[in-house]
Amino acid sequence: MLALLDGNNFYVSCERVFRPSLEGRPVLVLSNNDGCAISRSNEAKALGVKMGQPFHEFRHLEESAGLISLSANFSLYGDMSERMMSLAAGLGPTQEIYSIDECFVDLDGVRGDLTIRAHAIRARIQRWIGIPTCIGLAPTKTLAKLANHVAKDAERKPGSYPARHAQVCHLGALPQAEVDPLLAATGVGEVWGVGPRIGAQLREAGVTTALQLARLDPALVRRRWSVVLERTVRELQGTPCIDLDAAPAPKREIACTRSFGRPVRELSQLIEAISAFCARAAEKLRRQGSLAGCVQVFAHTSPFRPGPRWAKSLVVPLRRPTGDTARLTQAAVMGLKLIYEPGYDLAKAGVMLLDLCDGRIQQGELGLEDEWGRDRGPLMGAVDAINMRWGKSTIRQGSTGTARTRPDWAMRQARRTPRYTTDWRQVPVARA
């Protein structure tokens, strides 16, 4: 049996722990640049604010309905998440932390009444951390997600499901004759793995509820849709197809991207931004002990605004995999200079580290050395430690890309082939 535990309206709940006066009021947490809603209290949901909705569309509710909008504080949420997860781990022997606000727990071998146990863990998280949670229990991940959805709505929207399922819903403890009506009361779009696209196709085919989806023939679903949806159907039928992943593999790609608060036109501003993104991404890279083989850089205009559209990206392979901020930044800035065209209002840019490999094998011999073969591993380690202790960006990389222009031959070479390898040893590097 599996449990899915998640924090209700997680970011809003974190804010409320430290500002109890927000309790009972419509509260929102906004994304970067206060762009759009990323967490809503029940009261804010009742006002009709949608997930991901742009702020300017509902700003008037601050005046008219007492809506409170907060800028996101992600380090706070990360901290609260760690505490919540360590208590949630008490549910059973194996835990998979699935996202900042939810985890799966395998309850195999756990004795006693699982519903009572789940209620006890919920109460403990509420009491010790102050975060309200809901728990779904079922034999597969997809059903556990669905049970969790039932637990939430039974509490939040009285009448949607029987009230006894509020907060904790244990589908595995119910006879099929009681499970079916719950599935029948759940829209097909609520099922984990069914997004807007597939949801619309299913409804068009007359499949509108989770129960109808569960009763489709898996082979037909595979033919008409995909193996992914076939797995979803089987999981709804009670056959586990998606394993619990207790020790997630290191990330295969690492990104740092941002929308700009106001449009960016100048190359110099863009270089500043890209350099900062590289430093952040490289930090994440080193934290998981990896090296990157390529750097991808991109920028584009706003898809929402009128005016000329522009979007470009470029993958810059590195001569050797590296975790060194300076090298990664050099590569990204050079890529940026190659794709940059003046005259566009750019809304967003970013950096992605690709072709990641395990750095522990290669450290010292590859990667964290500078152009003269000196080992920069300790330097990067010290930079990370200082930023960890004193807050991010206490110490940061100067953007080496602005210090020297690259030799013309390299630029010409690079323009001929979009993917190219740069021999950084031939490139002069500015000294700090």
Place this chain on the structure above:
DNA sequence: TCTGGGGTCCTAGGACCC
């Protein structure tokens, strides 16, 4: 005026090889 950020998995189709 104002529209998030960071991931994963799967598939189709082309290039290439024997």
Place this chain on the structure above:
DNA sequence: TCTGGGGTCCTAGGACCC
């Protein structure tokens, strides 16, 4: 006039998740 077949690798794009 008649012009193979199958395997593998890579990439781009689509769909999904929170």
